[in-house]
Amino acid sequence: MSTAALHAEHDSHHHDHKESFISKYVFSMDHKMISRQFLITGIIMGLVGMGMSLLFRLQLAWPDEQFGILETLLGKWGKDGKIDPNFYMGLVTIHGTIMVFYVLTAGLSGTFSNLLIPLQLGARDMASPFMNMLSYWFFFLSSAVLLTSIFVETGPASAGWTVYPPLSALEKAVPGSGLGMTLWLVAIALFIVSSLLGGINYISTVLNMRTKGMSMNRMPLTIWAFFFTAILGVLSFPVLLGAALFLIFDRSFGTSFYLSDIYLEGVGALENIGGSPVLYQHLFWFLGHPEVYIILMPALGITSEVISTNARKPIFGYTAMIISLMGISILSFIVWGHHMFITGMNPFLGSVFMILTLIIAVPSAVKAFNYLATLWRGNLRFTPAMLFSIGLVSFFISGGLTGIYLGNAAMDIQLHDSYFVVAHFHLVMGSAAIFGMFAGIYHWFPKMFGKMMNNTLGYFHFWFTFISAYLVFFPMHFMGLAGVPRRYYQFTLVKEFDVWMDVNKLITIAAIMGGMAQVFFLWNFFYSIFKGKKATQNPWESNTLEWTTPVEGIHGNWPGEIPTVYRGPHEYSRPDRESDFFPQHLPDETAPVTAPQEGEQTAPTEVVPQETVESSVFFAAIKRVLGLS
Amino acid sequence: MNKKFPKDPAFAVAPSKFNLWLFMLASSMLFAAVVSAFIVHHPDAEKKDAWTAFDLPIYFLYSMFVVVASSVTIYYAFKMAKKDEISANKWLNGITLLLGIVFCYSQYMGWNQLVSLGLTFVNSRPEDISASYVYVITALHVAHVLGGIVLLTICWIQSLRLNVHKKNLTLMSITHTYWHFVGLLWILLYLFLYFAK
Numbered sequence: 001m002s003t004a005a006l007h008a009e010h011d012s013h014h015h016d017h018k019e020s021f022i023s024k025y026v027f028s029m030d031h032k033m034i035s036r037q038f039l040i041t042g043i044i045m046g047l048v049g050m051g052m053s054l055l056f057r058l059q060l061a062w063p064d065e066q067f068g069i070l071e072t073l074l075g076k077w078g079k080d081g082k083i084d085p086n087f088y089m090g091l092v093t094i095h096g097t098i099m100v101f102y103v104l105t106a107g108l109s110g111t112f113s114n115l116l117i118p119l120q121l122g123a124r125d126m127a128s129p130f131m132n133m134l135s136y137w138f139f140f141l142s143s144a145v146l147l148t149s150i151f152v153e154t155g156p157a158s159a160g161w162t163v164y165p166p167l168s169a170l171e172k173a174v175p176g177s178g179l180g181m182t183l184w185l186v187a188i189a190l191f192i193v194s195s196l197l198g199g200i201n202y203i204s205t206v207l208n209m210r211t212k213g214m215s216m217n218r219m220p221l222t223i224w225a226f227f228f229t230a231i232l233g234v235l236s237f238p239v240l241l242g243a244a245l246f247l248i249f250d251r252s253f254g255t256s257f258y259l260s261d262i263y264l265e266g267v268g269a270l271e272n273i274g275g276s277p278v279l280y281q282h283l284f285w286f287l288g289h290p291e292v293y294i295i296l297m298p299a300l301g302i303t304s305e306v307i308s309t310n311a312r313k314p315i316f317g318y319t320a321m322i323i324s325l326m327g328i329s330i331l332s333f334i335v336w337g338h339h340m341f342i343t344g345m346n347p348f349l350g351s352v353f354m355i356l357t358l359i360i361a362v363p364s365a366v367k368a369f370n371y372l373a374t375l376w377r378g379n380l381r382f383t384p385a386m387l388f389s390i391g392l393v394s395f396f397i398s399g400g401l402t403g404i405y406l407g408n409a410a411m412d413i414q415l416h417d418s419y420f421v422v423a424h425f426h427l428v429m430g431s432a433a434i435f436g437m438f439a440g441i442y443h444w445f446p447k448m449f450g451k452m453m454n455n456t457l458g459y460f461h462f463w464f465t466f467i468s469a470y471l472v473f474f475p476m477h478f479m480g481l482a483g484v485p486r487r488y489y490q491f492t493l494v495k496e497f498d499v500w501m502d503v504n505k506l507i508t509i510a511a512i513m514g515g516m517a518q519v520f521f522l523w524n525f526f527y528s529i530f531k532g533k534k535a536t537q538n539p540w541e542s543n544t545l546e547w548t549t550p551v552e553g554i555h556g557n558w559p560g561e562i563p564t565v566y567r568g569p570h571e572y573s574r575p576d577r578e579s580d581f582f583p584q585h586l587p588d589e590t591a592p593v594t595a596p597q598e599g600e601q602t603a604p605t606e607v608v609p610q611e612t613v614e615s616s617v618f619f620a621a622i623k624r625v626l627g628l629s
Numbered sequence: 630m631n632k633k634f635p636k637d638p639a640f641a642v643a644p645s646k647f648n649l650w651l652f653m654l655a656s657s658m659l660f661a662a663v664v665s666a667f668i669v670h671h672p673d674a675e676k677k678d679a680w681t682a683f684d685l686p687i688y689f690l691y692s693m694f695v696v697v698a699s700s701v702t703i704y705y706a707f708k709m710a711k712k713d714e715i716s717a718n719k720w721l722n723g724i725t726l727l728l729g730i731v732f733c734y735s736q737y738m739g740w741n742q743l744v745s746l747g748l749t750f751v752n753s754r755p756e757d758i759s760a761s762y763v764y765v766i767t768a769l770h771v772a773h774v775l776g777g778i779v780l781l782t783i784c785w786i787q788s789l790r791l792n793v794h795k796k797n798l799t800l801m802s803i804t805h806t807y808w809h810f811v812g813l814l815w816i817l818l819y820l821f822l823y824f825a826k
Contacts, residue, residue, distance in 0.1 A: 127644035200651040204644055234655045242662035245765070253751045256758045257670070273755040274679030279669050283662055 019555075027137070029129035032553050034136050035114035036448055039441070041136075042107020043525070045143055046434075047518075049098035052091045054515050059083045061501075061508035063490040077155070085489045089158035090176050092487055094150060096161025097184070099430065101191055102146070104295040106139050106198075108437045109233075112298055113202045113226040115444060119546035120220050120569075122211025122562045127204035131197045138194035142187045149183035157184035160487060162284055165258040165277045169250045172264060181251070185244050192237045192244075199237075202230035211545070213565035218584070220544050220569040221308075221315060224322050225301020228329045229294050235333070236290040243283035250275070278343050285336035293332045295429050297325060299436020300367060300396075303389040305569075306439050307371055309542045310386035311378030312580050314570040317370045324363030331360050341412045350409045357407035361400070368397050379573070379580070383540070384458025385443035391466050392435040399428025402477065417487075420480025423473045431469045438465075441525070446539050450551045451532030457524040464517030471510035475503045543583045544569050643799045646806070653810050656773060660814065663769065664821060667762045671825065681757045683748060685822055688739035689767070692732050693819050696812040699728035703781075707805040713795045715788070722785040722793075725808065729778045732815075736771050740764070766818055770811070777811045780804040 028034060055074075058067065059082070066081030077087035114132065118125055126132045149156045158176025159168035163184065171178045206227045210219070219227075246257040256272035258280045263269050308315040315321060337345060337353030345353075371393045380386065402424040405411050415421060438461075445453045484497050491497040491504065538547040545565065549557050563585035571582045672680050706721035747753065748760035784804040787793050793801050 128648055131648065196652075196655055200648050200655070203651055204647045208642060208644060208647055234651055235658050238655045238659035239662040242659055242666065245663075246666065249761070249765070255750070255752055255761045256755050257666070257761070261755075271755055274670070274672060274676070274758055276670060279666055282669060283666060286662070 027133055029125070029133045030555055031114045031118050031126050031129065031132060032448070032557075034132055035111050037136050038106060038110035038114060038139070039448070041140060041143060042103050042111060042437075043522075045098050045102040046107065047522075048147065049095050049103060050515055050518065052095040052098075054511060055083060056088055056091045056095070057508040057511045059088055059489070060491070061505045063492050086158060086175050087155055088489050089160075089174065089487070090150070090156040090180065093158050093160055093163070093176070093184075094146070094156050097146065097157075097188075100161060100291065100295065101188070102139075102143055104429070104433045104437070105195065105233075105291070106191070108433060108440075109226065109229055109294065109298045110136070110139065110198060111437075112222070112302060112440050112444070113198070113230065115448060116220075116222050116546060117202055117205050117226060118209070119447070119549060119557060120223055120544050121206065121209060121214055122545050122558075122565065123205060123209040124556045124558075124562070126201045127209060128201055131201050135194045135197035135201065138190050138197065142190035142194060145183055145190065146187035149180045149187065152179045152183065154178040154180055156180040162281075162288065163247070164284075165247060165250065165280050166262055169247060169258055170264065170270075171251070172267060185248055185251075188244055189241065192241045195233050195237050199230040199233040202226055203234065206230075211562045211565060214545075214584075217319075218565055218568045220301075221304035221318070221321055222298075222301040224325055225297045225304070228325050229297045229301075232290040232294050232297075232329055232332060236287040236294075239283055240287035243280055243287070246283070247280065278340070281340050281343060282336070285339045286333075288339065289336040290329075290332045292425075292429050293328055295433045296436075297328070299392060299433040299439075300325070302436045302440040302443070303371065303392050305544070306385045306389040306443050307374050307393075308570045308572065309443075309540050310381040310383055310389075311374050312381070312572045313374055313378040314568075314572060315370065316373035316376075317366070318568065318570060320366055321370055324366040327363035328360060331356060331363070335360065338407055338409075338412070341409045342416050347409070354407060354409045358404065360407075361404055364396075364400055368393065368400070381540075383442065384453070384455060384462055385439045385540075387459070387462045387466075388435045388439035388442060391462065392432045392439065394466075395427045395432040395435060395469070398474075399424055399426075399432060403428060414483075415480055417485055418480035419476040419484045419486055422486050423476035423480060426473045426476075427469075431473065435465075438462075438521070443540065444546075445525075445528065446535030446551070447546055447549075447553070449529050449532070450535050450553060451528050452535050452539065453528045453532060454524050457520045461517055461520040461524065464520070465514055468510045468514030468517060472507050472514060475507060479503060538583075541579075541581045543571060543581050545584055548583065548585055643802075645799060646803055649803050649807060653807070657814075659769065660766070660818070663762075663766055664818075667766070667825065670758070670762070679756050679758075681748065681754070681759050683743075683746060683760070685763070685819075686739035686742035688735045688742060689819055689822075692735040692739065693816055695728055695732045695735055696815050699725050699732065700809055700812045702728065703805055703808045707801055710788075710793050710798060710801045711795060715791060715794055718793055718801075719785075719788045722781065722788045726778065726781040726785050729774065729781055729808075733771060733774060733778070736767055736774075739767070763822060766822065770815055770818055773811050773814065777804070777808050780807055 023029075025033065028037070055070075058070075063082075067078075068081050070078030070081050070083060072078075074083070074087065077084045083091070114126070117123070154175040156176055157163060157168065157180045158174050159181070163181070167173050168177055168181055171181075206219075206223060210216075246255075249255045250258050250272075254272075256275035258277050259270060259272035259275040260277075261269045261271070261273050304315050304321060335353055335357045337349060338357045341350050341353075375390070402420065406415055406421060406424055442453055442458055445451065479500050482496075482500070484491070484500055488497075491500060535551055537551055540547075545563060548563050550559060564587075565584045566587055567582070567584055569584055573580045574582055702721050703725045706718050706725060709715075709718040709721060743749075743760060743763070748757050748763075750761055750764040752758060752761060780800075781804055784793065784800055787800060
């Protein structure tokens with residue numbers, strides 16, 4: 001049997017089956033459905049995470065006040081209307097874990113990689129739809145385990161989202177290091193499996209399943225971002241698995257990977273010797289730093305696409321954008337030490353990590369300037385997605401600048417574990433990435449659900465969220481500079497920090513405002529799914545392939561042949577075209593005919609789309625990107 | 630939907646094969662992490678008493694010979710499949726599977742040998758953490774080998790059903806690649822553990 005016949009047989013076999021409710025909505029293997037599942041699970045997890053942040057903000061602003069509702073809501077954790085200190089630590093930990101892994105990794109990357117990789121590249125589905133389905137269900141299981149851990153007797157894990165041993169390794173250290181911590185580790189192990197299944201699929205699809213003419217250097221920047229994100233995930237998540245395994249062994253089997261002969265009150269010195277908690281930090285941050293970019297890069301990719309479309313201009317420096325993504329990806333693996341400057345690291349090693357860290361400012365700045373240059377003198381269309389993208393650029397700059405301070409070993413010794421760090425990463429990866437996610441939701445909602453979201457509600461959502469995010473995180477810089485440490489339960493007990501109580505109140509009020517603003521979004525999102533205005537096929541007049549598929553989103557994406565691609569994704573406002581966009585799949589029949597040079601053949605040259613299936617597309621693309629061919 | 634799609638561009642590599650490469654990359658990172666942890670944890674000269682030094686069980690060396698032999702047999706199995714020598718392929722698949730099981734048994738004997746030296750995974754003496762590393766590294770490797778044995782079993786059954794031949798090579802090729810991967814991994818891990826003691 002020839003390959004073609006095999007394919008045909010496979011196709012007919014694959015598309016003949018009838019879809020039941022379960023295979024369509026629950027164990028779906030369709031990438032569009034899986035992306036919706038990821039998004040909605042992500043939004044629910046996001047609400048839980050945000051709710052937790054409001055609870056601990058309440059404690060920080062009014063530590064002596066009693067809120068009767070807390071006792072009703074939290075039971076023994078909110079006795080007399082005050083949050084229990086151990087539960088406070090649990091809230092901080094689970095808030096961080098949920099936001100970093102469940103919302104901004106799975107919710108962001110899982111949603112948009114799944115939706116856009118096949119649609120923007122012209123593929124029927126992912127390389128392995130089955131693995132894709134498994135990826136979602138491992139994620140779901142992992143979320144369920146993590147949420148369960150909140151309700152156990154001893155409370156959820158409470159050693160901070162980085163779960164450093166020995167705090168996390170010793171059950172006697174804090175109540176949260178009991179069952180809660182075990183469940184945390186199980187949840188993260190499941191999450192790693194999910195993330196690997198997803199990431200392997202994304203890479204494989206990007207490299208192998210592009211449609212005719214879609215060479216690597218014609219891929220939308222979203223896809224480039226998802227591609228590098230997936231590579232980072234595949235290379236770094238296994239290391240976290242190793243770290244978690246050792247932690248499990250130390251906790252449950254009595255080994256000495258991280259534990260040494262430390263002294264515990266009431267217990268005496270532990271029997272372990274030689275274990276090193278710093279080893280955990282090395283393993284954790286080898287994942288942890290790439291993880292920051294796993295969170296941020298998809299948001300940057302989405303922003304590139306949204307800004308270019310809504311500025312009606314080609315993205316400024318397409319190649320530079322790809323090279324800076326590549327640079328950020330490579331550098332992200334060799335800078336983990338900057339999280340560990342105060343662990344007693346050799347100062348020489350510290351300065352190596354410092355220099356490498358500061359180099360990241362270069363590709364990041366290239367990206368920021370390119371966004372600004374794309375906006376410069378564009379025909380800006382301020383859709384909600386565009387506003388959120390511009391918001392991302394704002395957070396990326398203001399949060400990124402403080403990264404330069406923190407990356408300096410000498411400054412970091414002062415600023416480490418202070419509110420300055422909290423402010424920095426909440427702006428540059430928290431707010432920026434969540435704004436990227438919102439931009440993506442507003443922009444691709446018509447593709448996901450076939451409906452439009454309400455713009456007015458979108459504007460309200462944007463402005464309230466944007467203003468409150470700055471009100472929450474900007475003052476934290478000053479608190480951090482004054483030495484206020486993060487993760488403290490109550491500041492009124494320390495005279496030096498008591499002066500910041502007004503600021504803490506301001507921050508909490510702003511946080512509540514930001515939380516309320518999400519009601520605009522939730523209403524808009526869920527209402528529009530059912531009752532929104534029906535979307536047209538290409539509502540944003542965009543160039544990329546996903547807008548050539550039918551609005552209702554069919555299995556296999558295109559009813560007929562997959563369109564062929566003739567040019568790059570960002571050709572807006574070409575002077576030779578009447579309309580200000582030129583979709584990738586339209587052939588070049590209207591291209592201006594230049595006067596033939598002397599001696600050149602005058603026969604019309606045929607536009608030959610580039611073959612996708614050449615032997616080493618990847619290397620050819622790298623060569624082209626680097627200008628070698 | 631009963632409509633057949635027009636022919637789409639063919640894949641350069643079978644998606645399952647490509648996914649396997651990426652999986653191997655990911656698990657290499659896991660081993661790299663565990664091995665680096667070993668290197669970082671390994672104490673310097675004056676703290677030698679926090680680390681038990683011991684010779685690796687001889688069975689781990691036997692395992693290496695077994696794994697080399699199985700790599701040879703699967704290499705020929707794949708070659709035979711490509712030549713449509715179905716009965717030779719069947720036998721070679723079976724022998725590779727057998728060698729895979731022998732490998733696991735040999736590793737098990739190696740662990741027994743460690744236990745008989747008093748070096749258990751759950752440390753009776755805290756300085757036996759070196760043994761815990763050996764257990765973790767070998768157990769993670771055996772977990773990968775078990776995956777390979779599952780693949781080999783499927784492949785063997787398929788070859789008994791005459792489903793492995795020149796025109797149906799994907800499964801054989803995946804098994805072949807993966808088995809070489811776990812084999813090479815053991816050789817590297819053994820050499821590392823041998824010289825790092």
